[in-house]
Amino acid sequence: MTQLQARGLVKSYGPTPALRGITLDIDEGEIVAVTGPSGCGKSTLLHCLAGILRPDAGEVSWRGHRLDTWSEAARSRLRRTDFGVLFQFGQLVPELTAAENVALPLLLAGTGRRAARTAALTWLERLSVAECADVRPGEMSGGQQQRCATARALVTEPRVLFADEPTGALDTLAGEQVLTQLVRLAREHRTSVVLVTHEPRIAAYADREVVLRDGVIDHTGLGLDAPLAGGSR
Amino acid sequence: MSTPHLLLGLLATGTMHGYELKRAHDTRLPQARPLAFGQVYATLGRLLRDGLVASTGPERLAGPDRTAYTLTEQGRATLDQWLSSVEPPMPYVNSPLFAKVVVALLVADVDRARAYLVAQRRAHTERLRELTALKTAPSVTVDDIVAADYAIAHLDADLRWLHTTLDRVADWHREVHP
Ligand SMILES: Nc1ncnc2c1ncn2[C@@H]1O[C@H](COP(=O)(O)OP(=O)(O)OP(=O)(O)O)[C@@H](O)[C@H]1O
Numbered sequence: 550m551t552q553l554q555a556r557g558l559v560k561s562y563g564p565t566p567a568l569r570g571i572t573l574d575i576d577e578g579e580i581v582a583v584t585g586p587s588g589c590g591k592s593t594l595l596h597c598l599a600g601i602l603r604p605d606a607g608e609v610s611w612r613g614h615r616l617d618t619w620s621e622a623a624r625s626r627l628r629r630t631d632f633g634v635l636f637q638f639g640q641l642v643p644e645l646t647a648a649e650n651v652a653l654p655l656l657l658a659g660t661g662r663r664a665a666r667t668a669a670l671t672w673l674e675r676l677s678v679a680e681c682a683d684v685r686p687g688e689m690s691g692g693q694q695q696r697c698a699t700a701r702a703l704v705t706e707p708r709v710l711f712a713d714e715p716t717g718a719l720d721t722l723a724g725e726q727v728l729t730q731l732v733r734l735a736r737e738h739r740t741s742v743v744l745v746t747h748e749p750r751i752a753a754y755a756d757r758e759v760v761l762r763d764g765v766i767d768h769t770g771l772g773l774d775a776p777l778a779g780g781s782r
Numbered sequence: 783m784s785t786p787h788l789l790l791g792l793l794a795t796g797t798m799h800g801y802e803l804k805r806a807h808d809t810r811l812p813q814a815r816p817l818a819f820g821q822v823y824a825t826l827g828r829l830l831r832d833g834l835v836a837s838t839g840p841e842r843l844a845g846p847d848r849t850a851y852t853l854t855e856q857g858r859a860t861l862d863q864w865l866s867s868v869e870p871p872m873p874y875v876n877s878p879l880f881a882k883v884v885v886a887l888l889v890a891d892v893d894r895a896r897a898y899l900v901a902q903r904r905a906h907t908e909r910l911r912e913l914t915a916l917k918t919a920p921s922v923t924v925d926d927i928v929a930a931d932y933a934i935a936h937l938d939a940d941l942r943w944l945h946t947t948l949d950r951v952a953d954w955h956r957e958v959h960p
């Protein structure tokens with residue numbers, strides 16, 4: 550079943566075009582990698598799909614409902630319930646412990662304190678960072694922070710997880726461990742994932758790869774910077 | 783790949799029959815091409831001749847399968863020597879991938895070379911995805927992960943090379959055909 554649908558997305562920053570007509574469907578439980586050279590519009594697409602940015606033209610539908618026309622309040626409510634977001638640098642709240650960070654989205658969604666803490670501990674455990682529960686981000690390694698951020702993105706059991714270079718700040722092994730767990734948990738819970746990355750080996754975790762070039766989907770799937778038939782002999 | 787040393791290594795864990803050796807090989811190197819029985823026995827024959835292994839049990843009587851093999855002291859020394867020598871890190875740059883692009887540029891044009899690079903990149907990407915799926919499967923073993931990691935790292939390196947070479951093809955062609 551299609552969860553998320555984008556039709557003809559266009560987005561510019563002032564005179565700079567970032568998206569020039571993107572059409573894309575994402576199914577339930579599907580893991581889609583968005584790749585392409587730097588500046589091609591990957592992050593902008595992710596932000597439009599997640600309802601963080603409003604496109605200049607085109608539509609984003611969530612289970613058949615037009616998301617792009619919703620108010621900011623309605624969209625941010627959706628990001629607390631059905632959507633999870635994860636960035637390159639986990640962006641944990643420095644003053645809170647790992648367990649408090651992970652419990653936060655549940656508290657914002659109205660879950661009681663005790664239930665939120667229990668769920669937070671369960672998710673920290675699933676991401677193998679139970680030992681960090683009462684530690685603040687400043688005293689954790691980058692890999693531990695990213696696992697906590699992943700736990701926080703998944704604790705609400707979102708239907709779609711948006712991840713922008715989620716392992717970009719980690720070394721290969723730490724990055725792989727985070728990603729392996731993320732993919733396993735997503736498969737277990739049938740969560741759809743939009744995974745932005747510029748690395749082939751990260752994109753290989755996805756079911757499907759969408760390659761962008763200059764704000765459009767490159768249907769050759771190759772992400773070439775130059776056209777193939779260049780005739781440049 | 784050094785099959786003789788691999789077999790010596792497997793025999794260092796205990797005496798084995800030929801078929802046990804084959805099975806141990808295929809388990810420890812899950813993504814390697816499975817070892818053929820013929821190859822196991824041919825290699826064991828050479829190791830016997832060189833005194834690196836000794837055979838026990840009813841030789842030749844009931845067929846080679848009844849024979850068990852043990853590492854000799856000389857075999858152990860050969861294995862130790864192999865283990866303590868470093869592999870020369872890429873002494874020659876000669877991969878079939880590389881050779882094919884060179885030849886394509888010699889005999890054809892830029893588009894032909896690019897078309898090959900693009901097709902190869904697609905094949906590499908598919909294999910990368912297969913191995914990654916294997917790694918994230920719930921029933922995966924560390925043997926599988928380590929083997930897949932090795933292949934993934936090499937495919938990833940090839941992919942980077944394919945990508946940058948695609949951008950260099952035009953310049954390269956001008957150099958080959960001034
Ligand atoms: N806040 C902004 N203000 C102005 N221009 C922006 C802004 N964000 C992005 N852009 C421009 O929009 C285009 C697409 O940017 P985007 O961040 O989506 O690319 P990206 O594919 O995520 O790149 P990277 O791989 O480097 O993260 C680029 O030309 C970029 O310079």
Ligand SMILES: [Mg+2]
Nearest residue numbers: 591592593713
């Ligand atoms: Mg980006």
